[in-house]
Amino acid sequence: MADRFHRLRVAAVVEETADARSLVFEVPSELADRFRHRPGQFLTLRIPGERGEIARSYSLCNGPGEPLTVTVKRVADGYGSNWLCDRVSAGMELDVLPPAGVFTPDSLDDDLLLFAGGSGITPVIAIVKAVLANGSGRLTLFYANRDEHSVIFAAELRALCAAHPDRLQVVHWLESVQGLPTVPALRAFAAPLSARRVFLCGPGPFMTAVVEALSTVDIPEDRIHREVFLSLSDNPFAATPEADVDAAVVEVDLDGEQHTLPWPRQRKLLDVLLDHGLAAPYSCREGACSACACRLVDGKVTLAHNEVLDEEDLAEGIILACQALPAADSVRISYQ
DSSP: OTTTTTTEEEEEEEEEETTTEEEEEEEOOGTTTTOOOTTTTTEEEEETTOOOOOOEEEOOOOOOOOOOOEEOOTTTTTTTHHHHHHOOOOTEEEEEEEEOOOOOOOOTSSSSEEEEEEHHHHHHHHHHHHHHOOOOOEEEEEEESSSGGGGGTTTHHHHHHHOOTTTTTEEEHHHHHHHHHHHHHHHHHHHHGGSSSSESSSOOOHHHHHHHHHHHTTGGGGEEEEEOOOOSSSSSSSOOOOOOOOEEEEEEEETTTTEEEETTTTSOOHHHHHHHTTOOSOOOOOSSSSSSSSEESSSSSESSSOOOOHHHHTTTEEEETEEEEEOOSSEEEEEO
């Protein structure tokens, strides 16, 4: 487990709004490759404290060539977000897992339709910066907030629009002025841009309204990318249990390579793969998205939790690596 996370120094803490802070990390040259990331990915931080250690994930907001940076917005009764906003200062060190997540465009040359609500702007602005710096895509962003004082990255977005007026359009929606975004308003906004790929991040009700609006303007589900963060029920920083003498064996086909690994009976498949340094895809780790989906080729598994796969998916052998436990002595898995 020790080689999975690294202790990074906080170089600076930036006050974005009254409720949001950005943590800027120093990455030693020897860890540069480990923390190389794609726009839209996130970091998972170890948070200590009186209630015991927890882990929380926060999106990266930095663009190409900028220091590794995550933004944390306070959540009411949110232990992790409040601890980070109140306690972290420049010079402190935090334990950090390498970047992960699949909320990232396949090509920086694609034209994108972006929706962000509140702190959902964090991974979205990273995508904006990457496309403008290293791609040719055109970007239209719908950004919803409570009021003008809660707009994270307001000045930075203005500067990006001024520098790229032909490629970036930002439309702000303020609840204090216009009320909550409605499905008809979102539909009218999206309709002229329905040929684009969509990236969406924000509070649950906002995302639900956007998805409902998009469903009425002929945007296929496979062109809609949603980022959903849940509080982790498992702690990925926890020490790995000693090898299970009754472990199963798993054969994994990943990125064109085959790996044979011991699979302890109480360890979830994703944790086993990450423990062995394999770059298995994942996002929420809670069985609430399909970013870690893979195929059961042989053997049997059980899923500790599943909110996204239906009976047809399961019948076809699709499983969630973040929730899979071995139910046979030998299991074969494919990510192809």
